[in-house]
Amino acid sequence: MTSRNQYDMQNPLTQFPQPTYPAQVQVPPGTVHKLTPAADHGEKSYVGLGRMKGRKALVTGADSGIGRAVAIAFAREGADVALNYLPEEEEDAAEVVALIEAEGRKAVAVPGDLQDEQFCSDLVAKAVKGLGGLDVLANIAGKQLAVEKIEDLTTEQFDATFRTNVHALFWVCRAVLPHLPEGATIINTASIQAYQPSPNLLDYAPTKAAIVNFTKALAQQVAERGIRVNAVAPGPIWTPLQPAGGQPPEAIPEFGSKTPLKRAGQPVEMAPAYVLLATQESSYITGEVIGATGGMLLP
Amino acid sequence: MPVPNYPKPPFKAQQQSFPGKTDKLDPRPDHGEEGYVGHGLLKGKKALITGGDSGIGAAVAIAYAREGADVAIAFLQGEEKDAASIGALIEAAGQKAVLCPCDISDDAQAEALIKQVTTELGGLDILVNNAAYQRYYESFDDITLDDWRKTFETNVHAVFNLTRLCVPHLADGGSVINTASVNSKKPTPNILPYSATKGALANLTIGLAGLLAEKGIRVNAVLPGPIWTPFIPAGMAAEEVEQFGSQTPFGRPGQPAELASAYVMLAADSASYTSGALLTISGGAVTL
Numbered sequence: 001m002t003s004r005n006q007y008d009m010q011n012p013l014t015q016f017p018q019p020t021y022p023a024q025v026q027v028p029p030g031t032v033h034k035l036t037p038a039a040d041h042g043e044k045s046y047v048g049l050g051r052m053k054g055r056k057a058l059v060t061g062a063d064s065g066i067g068r069a070v071a072i073a074f075a076r077e078g079a080d081v082a083l084n085y086l087p088e089e090e091e092d093a094a095e096v097v098a099l100i101e102a103e104g105r106k107a108v109a110v111p112g113d114l115q116d117e118q119f120c121s122d123l124v125a126k127a128v129k130g131l132g133g134l135d136v137l138a139n140i141a142g143k144q145l146a147v148e149k150i151e152d153l154t155t156e157q158f159d160a161t162f163r164t165n166v167h168a169l170f171w172v173c174r175a176v177l178p179h180l181p182e183g184a185t186i187i188n189t190a191s192i193q194a195y196q197p198s199p200n201l202l203d204y205a206p207t208k209a210a211i212v213n214f215t216k217a218l219a220q221q222v223a224e225r226g227i228r229v230n231a232v233a234p235g236p237i238w239t240p241l242q243p244a245g246g247q248p249p250e251a252i253p254e255f256g257s258k259t260p261l262k263r264a265g266q267p268v269e270m271a272p273a274y275v276l277l278a279t280q281e282s283s284y285i286t287g288e289v290i291g292a293t294g295g296m297l298l299p
Numbered sequence: 300m301p302v303p304n305y306p307k308p309p310f311k312a313q314q315q316s317f318p319g320k321t322d323k324l325d326p327r328p329d330h331g332e333e334g335y336v337g338h339g340l341l342k343g344k345k346a347l348i349t350g351g352d353s354g355i356g357a358a359v360a361i362a363y364a365r366e367g368a369d370v371a372i373a374f375l376q377g378e379e380k381d382a383a384s385i386g387a388l389i390e391a392a393g394q395k396a397v398l399c400p401c402d403i404s405d406d407a408q409a410e411a412l413i414k415q416v417t418t419e420l421g422g423l424d425i426l427v428n429n430a431a432y433q434r435y436y437e438s439f440d441d442i443t444l445d446d447w448r449k450t451f452e453t454n455v456h457a458v459f460n461l462t463r464l465c466v467p468h469l470a471d472g473g474s475v476i477n478t479a480s481v482n483s484k485k486p487t488p489n490i491l492p493y494s495a496t497k498g499a500l501a502n503l504t505i506g507l508a509g510l511l512a513e514k515g516i517r518v519n520a521v522l523p524g525p526i527w528t529p530f531i532p533a534g535m536a537a538e539e540v541e542q543f544g545s546q547t548p549f550g551r552p553g554q555p556a557e558l559a560s561a562y563v564m565l566a567a568d569s570a571s572y573t574s575g576a577l578l579t580i581s582g583g584a585v586t587l
Contacts, residue, residue, distance in 0.1 A: 007340060015571050223583045260512030285579075288580070295508045298576065
């Protein structure tokens with residue numbers, strides 16, 4: 001792991017740990033503390049430059065993985081941040097709250113399950129109240145559980161994956177839009193899986209294809225309101241979601257090795273795309289999906 | 300505001316001869332001369348931008364300099380005036396500017412260009428393959444074989460050749476950014492050769508990303524939609540210029556300044572896991 005900041009030039013092949021990783025399994029939803037090697041969310045390396053000064057952001061799935069890296073980056077760039085996560089992820093989330101507050105920014109913690117439509121409305125209301133408005137929404141929370149055979153994929157899991165990844169996205173976007181001023185942005189989290197589905201992610205991969213499509217449709221619908229909607233499509237990223245059932249245990253040691261960069265991506269490497277899409281710098285970008293895949297192909 | 304006070308169609312019908320002059324474009328495009336604020340994201344880097352005298356290349360040159368990079372720009376002979384004004388802005392940002400008139404489709408000139416740039420900048424970290432040739436054809440019969448060849452030599456062959464010449468300098472952390480187009484995915488019939496080269500360039504970008512990963516070089520592309528540059532009245536019918544950008548959800552063309560941040564992000568080392576990406580900037584005109 002590097003102690004240099006994110007702008008110091010280094011070889012991306014060797015910048016972060018490379019496979020083989022130790023075999024490991026976690027209970028879903030997983031915690032950053034049981035990941036070996038530890039993931040880098042930019043706690044030590046992300047240097048903010050005031051690019052989001054005065055902005056108010058809601059980040060779902062902000063306790064760990066990509067959401068944690070984005071929440072930290074947004075705060076370091078000067079934004080106040082409302083964080084959503086599952087109640088059982090309180091310990092990881094509390095650390096993110098502390099990191100945000102260490103930047104002198106406001107943190108509003110709103111634990112709860114996005115599968116509940118009413119909660120999605122309450123989440124937006126609490127974030128708006130806590131921050132005095134919202135102008136960035138980063139939908140990052142996601143559910144992924146690998147199942148090898150369709151016969152073993154339960155209707156409950158299929159439903160829960162779609163409710164978390166797709167329905168919740170719709171519910172949160174619908175609730176937040178009346179609050180968003182001109183210039184606000186929504187950033188969704190798609191995946192390489194939207195384009196190159198893994199056979200054992202028969203529920204998860206289609207949710208990501210839906211997110212790509214939803215992003216492009218909503219972007220066109222709300223363009224006239226002066227609101228932009230985009231997505232980031234990560235490749236294989238080193239987050240607790242992976243050993244917590246997102247991958248079969250035997251896939252963890254070689255996780256990310258098939259990308260051209262031959263390693264898993266780290267959450268901190270996703271943050272720049274979210275920051276770019278959140279700020280006014282990207283004023284003509286809407287309906288777009290930015291890949292951060294270690295060289296894997298998006299169409 | 301994503302729908303800022305940028306000009307909307309209808310524009311004045313206008314034509315220029317290729318490659319077009321910034322001063323003759325009405326309204327004048329925004330390259331970020333007044334608006335772009337740097338944060339040191341590219342401090343100490345050395346960049347070469349082809350077509351850096353006007354349009355998107357000019358906006359990227361200004362942004363890179365304000366982010367702390369020394370910048371070389373390559374441009375066609377005859378574009379010295381536009382190039383000098385961008386060179387002055389690079390120097391005003393406190394960075395070194397190297398101005399290189401060059402026909403990048405000529406192999407000998409390309410080789411001399413890279414030799415000059417790497418010598419004067421003391422190396423190279425970022426190559427932005429941005430220069431391109433585009434011409435509008437009323438009908439298929441107007442497309443000559445010479446024009447077809449010229450389009451591919453500038454837009455595809457030169458990109459490969461410049462990348463080839465730069466790779467030894469870019470190893471272990473360098474970045475190549477190609478300017479493709481929404482035409483890469485959705486061709487416009489009346490600019491057939493151009494659209495075909497942009498399809499090739501998107502494909503080349505992904506292939507290069509795979510092949511150059513082991514050298515620690517990232518390769519990505521930006522796919523602009525309708526952007527207000529001198530290239531437009533030089534490469535389109537006058538009546539199409541009038542309504543340029545009106546088909547996007549934003550109802551206007553993008554300004555070069557609005558593309559610079561994507562080129563900065565892709566060049567900065569913070570995007571260390573981003574390679575092989577095709578980033579569309581189209582005011583909501585979606586591509587898959």
